Amino acid sequence: MNIYAVQTIYRAEMKRFFRTIMQSLISPVISTSLYFIVFGAAIGSRIDQVEGISYGAFIVPGLIMLSVMTQATANASFGIYFPKFTGTIYELLSAPVNFFEIVLGYVGAAATKAMFIGVIILITAFFFVDLHIAHPMAMIAFLVMTCLSFALLGFIIGIWAGNFEQLQLIPLLVITPLVFLGGSFYSISMLPGIWQTIAMFNPVVYLISGFRWAFFGTADVSIGISLAAIALFTSGCLAVIGWIFRTGWRIRQ
Amino acid sequence: MSSIISIQNLRKAYPGGFTALKGVNLEIEQGEILALLGPNGAGKTTLISTVCGITVPTAGTVTVGGFDTMTDYRATRDLIGLVPQEINLEPFETVFNSVSFSRGLFGKPRNDAYINRILEQLSLGDKKDSKIMALSGGMKRRVLIAKALSHEPRVLFLDEPTAGVDVELRKDMWDIVAGLKADGVTIILTTHYIEEAEAIADRVGVINGGEILLVQDKSDLMAQMGQKQLQIAIKDPVAEIPDALSAYALERSEDGISLTYTYDTTGERTGITTLLNDLAAAGLVMTDLQTKQSSLEDIFVGLVKETT
Structure with a gap:
């Protein structure tokens, strides 16, 4: 194991994050505050409660998930795409590192960044709503799993992308809609009949539901199914990455 | 002298059907400077990429320092530094950080004194905190060399180090190469300038159409020229x-x-x-x-x- 290489990649990626610390942290704080003002205060005042939880508090897990998923994907995909774009990928390919170490460095850093942002949003939320977390350990576990799995997905997108447009394509066309329709701002039970069934095909529903369970002890689907869903998603990403590793797809000819 | 790199029957066919290397055999001696001459598309870069691990060979074997580049890739890549033909650098990074990054990637503990020494040798000492995008083309090439040397390799590949470089910088580059040879580094450089091979190489290899046509001591070649x-x-x-x-x-x-x-x-x-x-x-x-x-x-x- 080339531990120095993993550290080097991880540190370089984190440095990029801290170099733009203002954008990295201020923007999620501002956007979260906006969500609270718009959804929590304006719309929330008419909804009052969902499943016995004030609407303002109800949307907190969904808001964290929304940011964490998009940030983990964006950071990891950019992290590995940028060396491809600048050509510095030659160095990764000619260095005594294996693919696992490369993934560990890039995905680890992207997941850490997403975690940071998730925690910042959680702290911001405490200023707006009365919040207490029912299962803190499960909450942390879900957060870590989500950061890691979406960073893995981002890594795959970064390897696949041939240009900056493609880099934005999947997050924009797939991830954002799935997250918005995955119950970030509402309970699936609030949907009319057929849409509840359709929503069950959205993998993000299980993640948000599980995360919400960790906060409030109530969920759209049982926590066991949520755990199985995130495990399935993570192993799916790992399988694809394993295949990329074996074939050198899009990186090593 | 013993071979540090041994290339046997190396073939590389790309998925599109193009065969870039057609059974290359080449022994590179420890401590020598070998110039690989060949026109564009001759297979020079593919040959280097295959030895360095960027390209996977279709057939044949390459050993570096006695280790196989496919099965013992950590050992072989540890011995090799590569200066690519294109100026591939992260523009927003500083010179020092970029070179230090390379060292870490090659599994070596951080050593600022060593990095500073390389930067001084390459006349980059006063640029070490500059962002790479602020450097001239010649300076960027030096950064690439510094990155390749950051992990103290025993073999250095220079892929057309002087392509598109002015006369003065070319001379500088030759001096740098001579200095590295004096430190015992084996150097393989590709070029299409014959005068470059004449000026610095110990041996000259000619490659075309994916085949090595000739490898000879430069002095023998010079004798033929006399x-x-x-x-x-x-x-x-x-x-x-x-x-x-x-x-x-x-x-x-x-x-x-x-x-x-x-x-x-x-x-x-x-x-x-x-x-x-x-x-x-x-x-x-x-x-x-x-x-x-x-x-x-x-x-x-x-x-x-x-x-x-």
């Missing part, structure tokens, strides 16, 4: 060279109206005067005389032409 040829046109064709002229090792053209005498310009005597006298004595009437000097360029162009 030779001149005298072509003698004679009036009446001869069926065979007269015995009286056997000492001159003349070559007779097929039609028998021209004889070629090869002589060494660096020798004390060229033997031309006695040859001309003996030709006259043998009864041959000369109609024309012409001399020709072969250069490395001739050898190169000749070889490349044969294969295309």
Whole structure:
């Protein structure tokens, strides 16, 4: 194991994050505050409660998930795409590192960044709503799993992308809609009949539901199914990455 | 001297069907400077990429320091530094951080003193905190060299280090290479400038169409270049060279109206005067005389032409 290489990649990626610390942290704080003002205060005042939880508090897990998923994907995909774009990928390919170490460095850093942002949003939320977390350990576990799995997905997108447009394509066309329709701002039970069934095909529903369970002890689907869903998603990403590793797809000819 | 790199029957066919390397065999000696000459698309970069691990060979083996590049890739890549042809650098990073990053990637603990020393050697000392995008093209090439040297490799590949570089920087680059050789680093550089090979290489290899056409000591090549040829046109064709002229090792053209005498310009005597006298004595009437000097360029162009 080339531990120095993993550290080097991880540190370089984190440095990029801290170099733009203002954008990295201020923007999620501002956007979260906006969500609270718009959804929590304006719309929330008419909804009052969902499943016995004030609407303002109800949307907190969904808001964290929304940011964490998009940030983990964006950071990891950019992290590995940028060396491809600048050509510095030659160095990764000619260095005594294996693919696992490369993934560990890039995905680890992207997941850490997403975690940071998730925690910042959680702290911001405490200023707006009365919040207490029912299962803190499960909450942390879900957060870590989500950061890691979406960073893995981002890594795959970064390897696949041939240009900056493609880099934005999947997050924009797939991830954002799935997250918005995955119950970030509402309970699936609030949907009319057929849409509840359709929503069950959205993998993000299980993640948000599980995360919400960790906060409030109530969920759209049982926590066991949520755990199985995130495990399935993570192993799916790992399988694809394993295949990329074996074939050198899009990186090593 | 022993080989540090041994390349055997190396083949590389790309999925599109293009075969970039057609069974290359090459031994690279420890501590030498080998110049690989070849036109564009000859397979130089593919050869280097395969040794460095960027490209996966279709067939054949490469060993570096006795280790196989496929099965013992950590050991082989640890020994190799690569300076790519393109200026591939992260523009927003500082020179020092970029070079230090390379060292870490190659599994070496951080060593600021060593990085600073390399940067000084490459005249980058005062630029170490500059962002790479603020550097000139020549400076960027030096950064690439510094990155390649950051993990103290024993073998350095320079892929066309002086392509598109002005004369002054080219001389600087040659000095840098000479300095590295003095430190015991084995250097393989690709170039299409013959003068570059002449100036710094110990051995010269010619590659074209994915095949190594020739690998020779530069001094042997230079000796060939020191030779001149005298072509003698004679009036009446001869069926065979007269015995009286056997000492001159003349070559007779097929039609028998021209004889070629090869002589060494660096020798004390060229033997031309006695040859001309003996030709006259043998009864041959000369109609024309012409001399020709072969250069490395001739050898190169000749070889490349044969294969295309």
